[in-house]
Amino acid sequence: MERFRHDLHAWLDEHRDELAPDYERPGTLDQHMAQMQRVKSILHAAGWMRYGWPERVGGLGGSPMLRTELGAALAGRDITDPGLFSLIEVLAPTVIDFAPQALAAEMVPRLLSGEEMWCQGFSEPGTGSDLASIHCRATPDGDPATAEQWIINGQKVWTSLAQYSDRCVLLTRTGSPESRHRGITAFFVDMNTPGITVAPLEMINGEHEFAEVFFDDVVVPADRMLGSLHGGWAIAMSILPFERSSCFWQRIAYLYRRLQRLVDVGRDDDRTAEVVGNAFVQLHMLRSRSRVTQHRLASGETLGAETSIDKVLVATAEQSTYDAALRLLPEAIALDDSVAGELWRSEYLYSRAATIYGGTAEVQRNIIARRLLDLGADE
Numbered sequence: 001m002e003r004f005r006h007d008l009h010a011w012l013d014e015h016r017d018e019l020a021p022d023y024e025r026p027g028t029l030d031q032h033m034a035q036m037q038r039v040k041s042i043l044h045a046a047g048w049m050r051y052g053w054p055e056r057v058g059g060l061g062g063s064p065m066l067r068t069e070l071g072a073a074l075a076g077r078d079i080t081d082p083g084l085f086s087l088i089e090v091l092a093p094t095v096i097d098f099a100p101q102a103l104a105a106e107m108v109p110r111l112l113s114g115e116e117m118w119c120q121g122f123s124e125p126g127t128g129s130d131l132a133s134i135h136c137r138a139t140p141d142g143d144p145a146t147a148e149q150w151i152i153n154g155q156k157v158w159t160s161l162a163q164y165s166d167r168c169v170l171l172t173r174t175g176s177p178e179s180r181h182r183g184i185t186a187f188f189v190d191m192n193t194p195g196i197t198v199a200p201l202e203m204i205n206g207e208h209e210f211a212e213v214f215f216d217d218v219v220v221p222a223d224r225m226l227g228s229l230h231g232g233w234a235i236a237m238s239i240l241p242f243e244r245s246s247c248f249w250q251r252i253a254y255l256y257r258r259l260q261r262l263v264d265v266g267r268d269d270d271r272t273a274e275v276v277g278n279a280f281v282q283l284h285m286l287r288s289r290s291r292v293t294q295h296r297l298a299s300g301e302t303l304g305a306e307t308s309i310d311k312v313l314v315a316t317a318e319q320s321t322y323d324a325a326l327r328l329l330p331e332a333i334a335l336d337d338s339v340a341g342e343l344w345r346s347e348y349l350y351s352r353a354a355t356i357y358g359g360t361a362e363v364q365r366n367i368i369a370r371r372l373l374d375l376g377a378d379e
C-alpha cells in the first residue's frame, strides 16, 4: 500500500496541470461532472482507475483499498468532487456481483473510464426509509420465467445525477405489494429507453443534483435483470457495505482538507480551537472506524448492520465540520459562496443532507438499537 500511495502521488504531482479543473472555481455542477469524467478518462488510460477492480471487468486486481487510496488522493487535492466520484463505489461492485458476467465486463469499464455515468433508482415518493414498500412495477411480457422483456411503469425520486446518467440500477415491484422485500426485482436500465422522463429537482443549495424519474411503459430486456426474479432485496443490501466503507474514505480526506482550510482562515484564538477541535475529534473517530471497516471488507468479510455506526459517524463529522465553518465564517455561509471564493455556503447546506441520504440518522439509530444492541424488535 505504501508503495502504491507513493507512486500514485508522484504521478499526480507530475500530471498536476493536466488534471486541474479548466474552469474558474467554484464552478457549476455541469462543470464538476465534466471535470470528473475527464479525470476518470485520464486516470483510466494511465491504469490508476483500474487498480482494486477485478480483472474480469477490465480491472488490474488487488485490494479494494487501492480504490479508497485513489479517491482520497483526488479529494485531498481537490481534483474532483468527492461526492460525485464516490457514486462509482456505490454502484459498480453491485453490478459486478449481480449482472450477467458479459454485461458487467462490457459496462464497468465505461463507468470507470468516464465514458458513462450511472444512477441509483431506489427511493420513490412516500417510499424512502421503508424501501420494501416500493411501487414502481415491472410486468413480464409473457410468463415471468421465460419472458424476453419486462415493462416498467412508475416513478422514482431523489435519483442523484439521473439527468447525467446513461444507466440506472433500478428496484421494481414484481410481486404483490404485500410481498414487501420478497417481491422486488432489480434491473440495469438504459436511461435513453423510450418512456423514461427525467425531471431535475432543485436542492436547497441551488444545484440540480437529483431528479424525479418517470417510467411509462419502458421496455427492458430480461437479460438486464440483476440477480434473480424477486431477488432485488439482495441487491439493495449489497450496495450498503460499499456505500458505507470504501465510499467514505474520500469524503473523510475532503473533510480534513476543509478543516485545515478553517484553521488557515480562522483566528488564532480559543473559539477557533474549540470548534475546529470538536470537528477534528469527530472526524478522527470516523476515520479510525472507517479504516477498520475497509480492512474487514478487503479481507472478504460480509458487512451488515454494524455499518450503520459508520453512517452515523460520517454524518456527524460532516455536520460538525460545517457547523465549525458557520461559527468561523458566518458571512460566507449567510451570504453566498463568492464571499470566500469557495463553496462554503453550498457545502454547508449540502451537509444538512448527510443525515438523510443513504438512510436517515433516525433509521440508522433504530438499526443500531434493535439489531446491534438488542433493544427490542422492529414493529
Ligand SMILES: Cc1cc2nc3c(=O)[nH]c(=O)nc-3n(C[C@H](O)[C@H](O)[C@H](O)COP(=O)(O)OP(=O)(O)OC[C@H]3O[C@@H](n4cnc5c(N)ncnc54)[C@H](O)[C@@H]3O)c2cc1C
Pocket: 119, 120, 121, 122, 123, 124, 126, 127, 128, 129, 130, 157, 158, 159, 160, 161, 210, 353, 356, 357, 358, 359, 360, 361, 362, 363, 366
Ligand atoms: C442528497 C440526496 C441524494 C439522494 N440520492 C438518492 C439516489 O441517488 N437514489 C435514491 O434512490 N435515493 C436517493 N436519496 C433518497 C434517500 O435515500 C431518502 O431521502 C432517504 O432514504 C429517506 O427517505 P425519505 O426521503 O422518503 O424520508 P422518509 O422515509 O419519509 O422519512 C421522513 C422522516 O421520518 C423519519 N423516519 C422514517 N421512518 C422512521 C422510523 N421507522 N423510525 C424513526 N424515524 C423514521 C426519517 O428519519 C425522516 O426524518 C437521496 C437523498 C438525498 C437527500
